[in-house]
Amino acid sequence: MTGEYSTAPGAGRAVPDAGAAVARQGRSDVRYPVCGGRGTDVGEQAPLGAVDVARHIRPGVEKAMTMQVAEESGRHAQAVAHVQSPMPARVRAAGLADIAEKLDTGVRLEMADGLQLFACPDLLALGWLANREREKRHAGRTYFNHNIRIEATNVCVASCLFCAFARLQPGDDGAYTLSLDQVWDKLRARADQPLTEVHVVNGLHPELPFDYYLDLLRGFKRIRPDVHLKCFTAVEIAFFADLYQRTDEQVLRELMAAGLDSLPGGGAEVFAERVRRKICHDKCGADRYLDIHRTAHRLGMRTNVTMLYGHIETLEERVDHMLRARALQDETAGFQAFIPLAFHPDNNQMRKLPAPTAAETLRVHAVARLMLDNIPHIKAFWIATGVETAQTALWFGVDDLDGTVQEEQIYHMAGASTPAALTTGDISRLIRVAGRDPIERDTLYNVVTQH
Numbered sequence: 001m002t003g004e005y006s007t008a009p010g011a012g013r014a015v016p017d018a019g020a021a022v023a024r025q026g027r028s029d030v031r032y033p034v035c036g037g038r039g040t041d042v043g044e045q046a047p048l049g050a051v052d053v054a055r056h057i058r059p060g061v062e063k064a065m066t067m068q069v070a071e072e073s074g075r076h077a078q079a080v081a082h083v084q085s086p087m088p089a090r091v092r093a094a095g096l097a098d099i100a101e102k103l104d105t106g107v108r109l110e111m112a113d114g115l116q117l118f119a120c121p122d123l124l125a126l127g128w129l130a131n132r133e134r135e136k137r138h139a140g141r142t143y144f145n146h147n148i149r150i151e152a153t154n155v156c157v158a159s160c161l162f163c164a165f166a167r168l169q170p171g172d173d174g175a176y177t178l179s180l181d182q183v184w185d186k187l188r189a190r191a192d193q194p195l196t197e198v199h200v201v202n203g204l205h206p207e208l209p210f211d212y213y214l215d216l217l218r219g220f221k222r223i224r225p226d227v228h229l230k231c232f233t234a235v236e237i238a239f240f241a242d243l244y245q246r247t248d249e250q251v252l253r254e255l256m257a258a259g260l261d262s263l264p265g266g267g268a269e270v271f272a273e274r275v276r277r278k279i280c281h282d283k284c285g286a287d288r289y290l291d292i293h294r295t296a297h298r299l300g301m302r303t304n305v306t307m308l309y310g311h312i313e314t315l316e317e318r319v320d321h322m323l324r325a326r327a328l329q330d331e332t333a334g335f336q337a338f339i340p341l342a343f344h345p346d347n348n349q350m351r352k353l354p355a356p357t358a359a360e361t362l363r364v365h366a367v368a369r370l371m372l373d374n375i376p377h378i379k380a381f382w383i384a385t386g387v388e389t390a391q392t393a394l395w396f397g398v399d400d401l402d403g404t405v406q407e408e409q410i411y412h413m414a415g416a417s418t419p420a421a422l423t424t425g426d427i428s429r430l431i432r433v434a435g436r437d438p439i440e441r442d443t444l445y446n447v448v449t450q451h
């Protein structure tokens with residue numbers, strides 16, 4: 001159980017064309033010089049998000065340019081009229097009045113509504129509606145936590161087409177499995193950090209004993225008894241049950257007795273059978289994923305649910321995914337957050353597909369906020385969306401930016417060039433500059449610090 005461990009942080013880049021920043025995903029390692037921002041020393045390099053970039057455009061120049069273009073083209077004139085319209089009129093013009101009324105009167109959105117939202121050409125009108133729902137629940141509050149992410153092994157018997165992280169067998173090029181001491185050292189090395197959460201996800205290793213995982217949890221709790229352990233996706237729980245000949249519930253109970261506090265939402269991908277058959281045919285199916293979360297909720301744990309978007313799934317399959325998550329939430333109320341995960345195409349078997357654009361990412365998060373009336377939080381996982389897009393999404397239904405993360409390999413091996421870590425100061429600044437109120441939370445959304 002030993003092996004090499006290496007992180008793959010994005011390399012630093014030169015200052016790019018500011019106007020392209022919002023459209024570009026996964027390029028959030030860009031750093032700009034700033035002077036005297038909150039929590040930033042004069043001259044210190046600090047990350048600049050999409051909202052900062054937008055604010056660099058001089059309003060007078062923007063207006064003059066807009067007027068000139070409007071004279072040249074009826075299409076642009078219409079766009080200018082939209083900008084000048086009060087947003088409810090714009091929502092009406094976008095054909096979303098019926099949906100807005102349903103939201104006002106507490107009528108649930110269904111499949112046809114979700115498809116209409118995805119088809120709506122006016123992204124700002126959609127975002128406005130999603131933001132309204134976000135503000136009803138959270139006003140400007142925006143959550144993040146101080147966490148560390150650990151992937152103890154990338155050896156995995158499954159063959160998900162989108163995965164660049166997994167290696168089939170121990171000894172394969174790039175395969176690693178950390179010893180328990182190596183894993184625990186990651187926590188010990190951060191003894192000076194006020195971490196509240198350790199987040200662990202792994203490949204499906206066919207040879208490790210169950211005790212490896214039980215001891216891993218016990219060791220974390222010995223080192224930091226107060227830390228919250230959010231570990232093992234439902235896919236891993238199903239794998240453990242099959243490999244170690246237990247029921248899913250027995251696995252959950254044993255892990256909880258060893259210190260497990262909650263489950264992350266990974267492994268959901270897209271629930272539709274057509275998609276799963278093509279991209280992840282040999283791991284736990286949608287029904288079992290949902291049933292494991294159902295069981296975890298019944299046992300008293302809170303969990304999250306994800307959706308991998310931007311590959312071969314149809315819009316109908318996206319909405320169906322959201323509706324299935326919503327249906328389970330009606331039963332259990334155990335999900336805390338819905339987390340759309342952007343597909344990354346590098347170094348995997350789906351590399352011919354383009355990555356989702358920033359506009360698609362904003363749309364998915366906004367539709368999720370509108371469809372999932374019973375899941376409290378919509379989270380933008382900045383590692384996957386890019387920092388700028390995650391920051392912009394705070395006006396498109398998102399109220400949570402995950403956390404400091406610190407070490408991440410799954411997305412970076414698939415081409416993400418986001419930083420490997422953000423500090424709590426970085427995240428707090430990104431939120432504040434976006435005009436939102438940063439709140440450091442623990443895993444269960446108790447307030448740790450109001451930044």
Ligand code: SF4
Nearest residue numbers: 156158160163166203
């Ligand atoms: S996504 Fe998870 S289960 Fe699928 S191959 Fe990668 S590590 Fe294995």
